[in-house]
Amino acid sequence: MKRLTAEDVALNTIIFLIMFVTVVTILFPFYYCLVISFNEGLDASSGGVFFWPRKYTLENYKTVFSNEQIRSGFLISIARTVVGTFLSVIFTGLFAYGLSYKKLMLKKTYIGIMIFAMYFSGGMIPYYILLKNLRLLNTFWVYIVPGLLSPFNAVIMMSFFREIPASIEESVKLDGANDFTIFFRMIVPISMPVFATIALFNGVGHWNNWFDTAYYTTDRSLRTLSYILKEIITKADLSSVSRLGAGDAGRASLGASQTYTPETIRMATMITVILPIIFIYPFLQKYFVKGIMVGSIKG
Amino acid sequence: MQSAFERELAQNRRKYLVRLKLQGLRQIFVIMGIVFMLIFSYIPMVGIIIAFKDYKLATGFTGFFTSKWAGFSNFIEFFHDRNFGVMMRNTIVLSLLKLVFTFPLPIIFAIAINEIRNSKAKKIVQTISYLPHFISWVIVAGLIFSFLNGSTGLINQFLMNLGVIHKSIPFLSNPKYFWPIAVISDMWKGMGWWAIIFMAAITGVDVEIYEAAIVDGASRIQRINHITLPSIKSTIVIVLIMSLGNLLGGGMGGSNFDQCYLLGNSLNSKYSEIIETYVLTMGLAQGRYSYAAAVGLFQSIISLVLIYSSNFMSEKLFDVGLF
Numbered sequence: 001m002k003r004l005t006a007e008d009v010a011l012n013t014i015i016f017l018i019m020f021v022t023v024v025t026i027l028f029p030f031y032y033c034l035v036i037s038f039n040e041g042l043d044a045s046s047g048g049v050f051f052w053p054r055k056y057t058l059e060n061y062k063t064v065f066s067n068e069q070i071r072s073g074f075l076i077s078i079a080r081t082v083v084g085t086f087l088s089v090i091f092t093g094l095f096a097y098g099l100s101y102k103k104l105m106l107k108k109t110y111i112g113i114m115i116f117a118m119y120f121s122g123g124m125i126p127y128y129i130l131l132k133n134l135r136l137l138n139t140f141w142v143y144i145v146p147g148l149l150s151p152f153n154a155v156i157m158m159s160f161f162r163e164i165p166a167s168i169e170e171s172v173k174l175d176g177a178n179d180f181t182i183f184f185r186m187i188v189p190i191s192m193p194v195f196a197t198i199a200l201f202n203g204v205g206h207w208n209n210w211f212d213t214a215y216y217t218t219d220r221s222l223r224t225l226s227y228i229l230k231e232i233i234t235k236a237d238l239s240s241v242s243r244l245g246a247g248d249a250g251r252a253s254l255g256a257s258q259t260y261t262p263e264t265i266r267m268a269t270m271i272t273v274i275l276p277i278i279f280i281y282p283f284l285q286k287y288f289v290k291g292i293m294v295g296s297i298k299g
Numbered sequence: 300m301q302s303a304f305e306r307e308l309a310q311n312r313r314k315y316l317v318r319l320k321l322q323g324l325r326q327i328f329v330i331m332g333i334v335f336m337l338i339f340s341y342i343p344m345v346g347i348i349i350a351f352k353d354y355k356l357a358t359g360f361t362g363f364f365t366s367k368w369a370g371f372s373n374f375i376e377f378f379h380d381r382n383f384g385v386m387m388r389n390t391i392v393l394s395l396l397k398l399v400f401t402f403p404l405p406i407i408f409a410i411a412i413n414e415i416r417n418s419k420a421k422k423i424v425q426t427i428s429y430l431p432h433f434i435s436w437v438i439v440a441g442l443i444f445s446f447l448n449g450s451t452g453l454i455n456q457f458l459m460n461l462g463v464i465h466k467s468i469p470f471l472s473n474p475k476y477f478w479p480i481a482v483i484s485d486m487w488k489g490m491g492w493w494a495i496i497f498m499a500a501i502t503g504v505d506v507e508i509y510e511a512a513i514v515d516g517a518s519r520i521q522r523i524n525h526i527t528l529p530s531i532k533s534t535i536v537i538v539l540i541m542s543l544g545n546l547l548g549g550g551m552g553g554s555n556f557d558q559c560y561l562l563g564n565s566l567n568s569k570y571s572e573i574i575e576t577y578v579l580t581m582g583l584a585q586g587r588y589s590y591a592a593a594v595g596l597f598q599s600i601i602s603l604v605l606i607y608s609s610n611f612m613s614e615k616l617f618d619v620g621l622f
Contacts, residue, residue: 007518011414018411019424025487026427029442032453036445047456095332098325105315105322110329117336122343123595124575125582129349130342133359149335179324208435215583226437233441234561263445270441277433285426 030274037061037268041261060260060268069220069228070269077225080143081206089199091148096157097183102166118151131216142216143206143224153198160194161187196287204277229269232262350374350593356586373593382572390547390555390573390598396482397550398542404486405493406535410527412494413501414519425498428491436557439484443562447471447480474567481558489552493538500534501527536619544606547574547598574598 004012036044040055048054064070099110121127136142164187172182188195213227345363350373352366377383408428415421431439446453447470455467470476504526512522542550549555556575563571574594582591614620 005518007520011519015411015414018408019415019420022408022490023424023427026431026491029446033442033445045451047451050453091332091335094328098328099332101322101325103322104325104329110333113333113336117340120344121340121599122346123592123599124578125588125592125595126343126346126349128583129346129356129360129588130339132356134338146339149332149339151336154332179322179328204433208433208437210435210437215579226435229441230437230561233437233444263451266441267445270438274434274438281430281433282426 033267033270033274036264037271039264040259041264042259044264045261057259060264061272063260063265064268064272069223070225070272072221073223073225073228074272076140076222077207080140080224081203084144084147084206085199085203087144088148088150088153088202089195092150092153092198093157093188093195094183095149096154097161097179097187099154100158100161114151114154118155128215136216138217138219138222140222143209143212146212147202147206150202153201157191157194157198160191164190193287200280200285200287203280207273207277225273229273232266232269347592347596349589350596352589354589354592356588369589373590374597376590377594377597382577385569386572386574386577389559389570390575393478393481393555393559393573394546394549396478397485397552397554398546400482401486401489401550401552402539402542404490406497406531408490409494409497409501409531410523413498413527414523425491425494428494430491431488432492434488436488436554436561439488440558440561443480443484444471447476472566474570477562477567477570480562481554484558485549485552485554488554493551496538497531497534500531504530532617533619536613536617540606540609540613540620543609544602546605547602 032050035049035051035053037060038056038058039049039053040057041060043049043055098104099107099114101107104110122130131137131142131146134145136145169182169186172186177185208226210224210226210230213222213224214230217223342360348363349366351369351371352363353369354362354366356362358366380386412421412425412428415424447455449455449467449469449471452467452470454470455464458464459467468476470480508526509522512526517525538551545551545553547555549558555573559571559573559576560579563576575598578591578595578598581587581594610620
């Protein structure tokens, strides 16, 4: 064992401090959120609850989940995340697979069109006009269709597909498989890391998106969970939360004492939105570091 | 009689048809994507034309061409808006602050994490570090509200319990705090994520160079200074150019819009109103489509100038460029 020099000790201390501060500042806010969400609201508002619920209760979560708006928002969010991610990964994957073929005719033109679209856009207003004229506004499909193809994701995928030896593909082709079957039977399984990465980006993007609900839809039944959370958070007054309580008419008429507050409801809703991300995170993160590194080096 | 030329032509055509048949399905996959981009990217690009027109929403796509020309009047109106100066200042200062404070952080973090010997600890810390990237700004805004709240906010409670302060600090109602809050939350959210790119560059460095340096008696700090930093220089420059290109959007993470929209309110609008939120208010909320498109175009043009000039500078100074 080598002896540590003074410089080593100093450096190790600094590094340890950086890591410690990073881990605590990132994890503690979520933990605090969790603690408050399990605490009685009125009790929490008197302060002093930091590391463990003082008056433990499930009432915040019961209130959140008994709310019709939130339940419907949850379903819409799941639907758009699953359908949107699935279709986008397939569509972008097929596009990237086609474009990664060396001898593709008109390849240069296609790539030119794609790269130009990556660097330039028409901006928010012409985009809105487009969605309106495609009659996508105020439909479920406004969540799905505009995100079907991402040129950035296509570039990441292409750098992966190019690594696949052509000889493997040729041998499958001799067996009479067409490009469609090759894609699903061979390309997708081989390129699982990159598909998982893109699916993760896409899925999280869908789950977190509140903007399209706010500006591309007006129908209440299309509201996503993220949008509802945004309403609860930005209108941090009682109005959005009392609407929450109003769904609970039965209990209100019984005159049962209500212990939740806007703060605890907010925390419980936030945990509800964060949890699905935390759950898929460990499964997919082992892929995405690899995926993003390949993309960032070659892309 | 066929001439040699015609024969060759026919042969070539046959070859082409065979090639096309071989790649027919692949062509279809690609063309579907191209059509998608023509619709969702290129039609809006054509639509920018409304910035110079007096466009009515009811006229649809044909209105792009048939509506009356308005020249530069939309732009001139924007320059004369009484909030123009404030919006420009907020947009630029907020982004510059992020460039100064947020940009170096992932580099320092990536170097620090690379110095950890215990690979398990390294992995755990890294995994935790990019978690905030996947959490939406809505959640971050919620966390900010409950941490910085005037009376019951955690930070105020904490500082008062410690006796550091005796009266709670109005983080959310005093607009002076808006910029620091925006910058710190940007650091919190983006540090681990952007460190991935620098980590990738560091792992690409040949181990033999480090070993040779150790033999020559270089200390760890010397190795960081003379091997690690120079070898990720080009990555740093490229990320810097991209950040400068998106300077008005808030640098690498492009977080200005989300922050200003979600954390902005009537109390802090003097510091939180930026060009993008203004485009949204004017266009989608008030229905002034041509005017809003002009304001948006103004921001895009500045961004374009910024990215080209920073690219030019970096090619001159560091021999590294994007294009």
